[in-house]
Amino acid sequence: MHKTDSELQRDVLDELAWEPSIDHADIGVSVIDGVVALNGYVKSYAEKTAAERAAMRVEGVRAIADQIKVRYPSDRKTADHEIAKRILDIFAYDVLIPEDRIKVAVERGWVSLTGEVEWRYQSDEAARAAGKVSGVTGVSNNIAISIKASIPDIRERIEDAFKRQAGLDAASVTIATSGHKVTLGGTVKAWHERQLAEQAAWAAPGVTQVEDRIVIG
Missing domain, CATH: 3.30.1340.30 (Histidine-containing Protein; Chain: A;)
Known part of the structure; x- marks a missing residue:
């Protein structure tokens, strides 16, 4: 037969x-x-x-x-499935990465990350960790942010950041959101105030993009 x-x-x-x-x-x-x-x-x-x-x-x-x-045992392990396993192992030990919410695919050394997390830093940390694994030729970070940016939350973070440094007025900063994007405006007295506002906006949950239009005046 x-x-x-x-x-x-x-x-x-x-x-x-x-x-x-x-x-x-x-x-x-x-x-x-x-x-x-x-x-x-x-x-x-x-x-x-x-x-x-x-x-x-x-x-x-x-x-x-x-x-x-x-490939002898002493050689670097660069098969796709071995790369994927090492990335998952790193995710399991990194407290900044919610491993159960991220999926990893590897094709010819190129890593694709998908899934959904609550914070931008979690997505960034996952991509950074994956990029450090030997044999990885590139990383496509397609991890989505699940929570939309909230004006009250961003406002509170900017106010808290300004309060920690005497003489800064958070009320001079305007905030607008569109989905996960934040646009900052207004006028501040010094460059470091502008940086504080931008850093506080990035730290808010759901933010994936910050457009800083704050003027120094």
Whole structure:
């Protein structure tokens, strides 16, 4: 009976799993017209040849394209699934990152982060942490902020920041919001007052963008 490509793929995977000399966890198998392509990583050249022999044993296999790479235990781990696991491990230990609300996908070293958090700093910290992992070639931060910016909350934070420094008048700062964007206006006496207002706005939950139009006068 002629086997289909999907049946051959299953049989080859089963044979690799059955062979005790092979750690098959990082080996992938694809089949087109009876030609089997092996890819992934093994820890030694002996494993590589053993995988090829195991695939050839399967009835119906016409040819082997062996693209398996040998990566010794001392080599840096840069397979996509290994990168993803290390990122998740970092998230689990970083108290600033709500790990249960962020999803990680890795393709050829490029990391895509999705999910929803309450604070911008959580999104920024997740992207920063992911970017530090060896093997990462780039990070797309698509994490959404779940709470919209609130004028009363931002006003309170700016007032508190100004109160901590004598002589600053928070009432001179105007605030407007549109979704997650905050626009600051008004006039302050010094540059550091402008910076205080902007930092306080960024610290408010739900803020993803701050446009600072405050004038120094």
